[in-house]
Amino acid sequence: MKIPFVDLHAQYVAHRAEIDRAIAGIIEQTAFIGGEAVQRFERDFADDYGVAHCVSCANGTDAIYIALKMMGIEAGDEVITTAHSWISTSEAVSQTGATPVFVDVDEYYMLDVEQVERAITPRTRAVIPVHLYGQAADMTTVVDLCRRHGLKLLEDCAQAHYATWRGQRVGTFGNVATFSFYPGKNLGAYGDAGAIVTGEAQLAERMRMYANHGALKKHDHRMEGINSRLDGLQAAVLSAKLPHIHDWTRARQQVAGWYDKHLAPIGGVELPRVRDGATHVWHLYVIQHDDRDALARHLSERGVATAVHYPVALPLMAAYAARGFRAGQFPRAARNQHRILSLPMYPEMTEDMVRHVAGAIANFKKGR
Ligand SMILES: Cc1ncc(COP(=O)(O)O)c(C=O)c1O
The missing domain is CATH 3.40.640.10 (Type I PLP-dependent aspartate aminotransferase-like (Major domain))
Known part of the structure; x- marks a missing residue:
């Protein structure tokens, strides 16, 4: 798939x-x-x-x-x-x-x-x-x-x-x-x-x-x-x-729910957290993983497209090099840039598709 x-x-x-x-x-x-x-x-x-x-x-x-x-x-x-x-x-x-x-x-x-x-x-x-x-x-x-x-x-x-x-x-x-x-x-x-x-x-x-x-x-x-x-x-x-936006938002929330359900049993995958009092409209569903780049390659080989939002924290980009920022000033953002992975997310996704993505992630863990 x-x-x-x-x-x-x-x-x-x-x-x-x-x-x-x-x-x-x-x-x-x-x-x-x-x-x-x-x-x-x-x-x-x-x-x-x-x-x-x-x-x-x-x-x-x-x-x-x-x-x-x-x-x-x-x-x-x-x-x-x-x-x-x-x-x-x-x-x-x-x-x-x-x-x-x-x-x-x-x-x-x-x-x-x-x-x-x-x-x-x-x-x-x-x-x-x-x-x-x-x-x-x-x-x-x-x-x-x-x-x-x-x-x-x-x-x-x-x-x-x-x-x-x-x-x-x-x-x-x-x-x-x-x-x-x-x-x-x-x-x-x-x-x-x-x-x-x-x-x-x-x-x-x-x-x-x-x-x-x-x-x-x-x-x-x-x-x-x-x-x-x-x-x-x-x-x-x-x-x-x-x-249609409200239907699409509900659909995204359902997709996120499926991801939560199917990814929860898989070790090594950090799921997105939602703060008490906040709703999430799931523009992106972002997990974290120790071996993010290898996981992304593994998923790509199994037909699952992923992306990274974003691979470099803003202050650490070349655009701000003149300001001399160091990763240690932004420990969480700097750590995230190596660990975050955005999984496929759009309102038309089905539970079968989510199951396929989760299955591919589970295989990665088993295969290591
Ligand atoms: C957080 C954030 N701010 C601003 C923008 C800018 O929007 P646009 O691409 O329409 O200029 C984007 C778009 O990607 C964004 O993700």
Whole structure:
């Protein structure tokens, strides 16, 4: 049995008529940039998510940059974030001229809040927790810390659409939250796409302006901005897919349950943990293993695709070499990078497929 890491084609086949209709509609109207489809998706997503404002943009990286920039983050500022994420999280901080300050993660792969407290300096302006792999971070503690220190809070929800902390959706705790709709994300477009949500009307307006060359109306440039627009085709695909997101999330949770059940008896495999109070929407199902690379090769030989998210902790990447970070400063993130392995995860997976993956992992152990 061949098991891909994700299967976007299976999802397309299941919803072909709706998606084809949405795409054909945009081509028919030649509404390629902006227009009704983009406004509709922003409204649909804000309503379904339960937030006041949704500002769409070109991708989840721009979303972080636009939000930070319009919250006034600039050169000389420090923004605290996690050592274990995709580079967008810290890259966007640097794009504003500010300095990303990395702290280690806890056993749930979330920003270690005690360390955030210790990393705060007079220059600290904001904190970016990442709800990594689809699990909600402990937002009670993060919100409390940001309030006590007067820091802006940006939630990076790129991997965690609709996850909750104590019953409240991630993305609704801070000043602003950012989403990616990259094709493989839990809600994915057919190209790059992103959005920012906020309860603050003025901030929403400034972000909308900045993402569109500093203008809300054609030729009315109130500031210099950037070109980061969601296009009509992506908006139409996202609106067609949005009604299914809750079913897909439940399906991912069922797949994770099957993994837990079938992997639990296998020694040497560390299963993902979910913190009390958090829900997990399983963008990724990540195990740990002492012999990760050999296990990945073994699975590949048996038709099971895997991936590593991510093979190098952010501060240890070549991109940050000039800052001279050492692995010992981020012991958990540095250790994770050699041990983590993401198993196939998508809503259309069946229990048989999960059994096949688990069986292949069990064989590896036996064969050693
Ligand atoms: C945690 C995290 N933040 C930000 C992003 C950036 O999103 P995009 O690829 O849409 O720019 C990603 C995407 O992979 C991500 O995983």
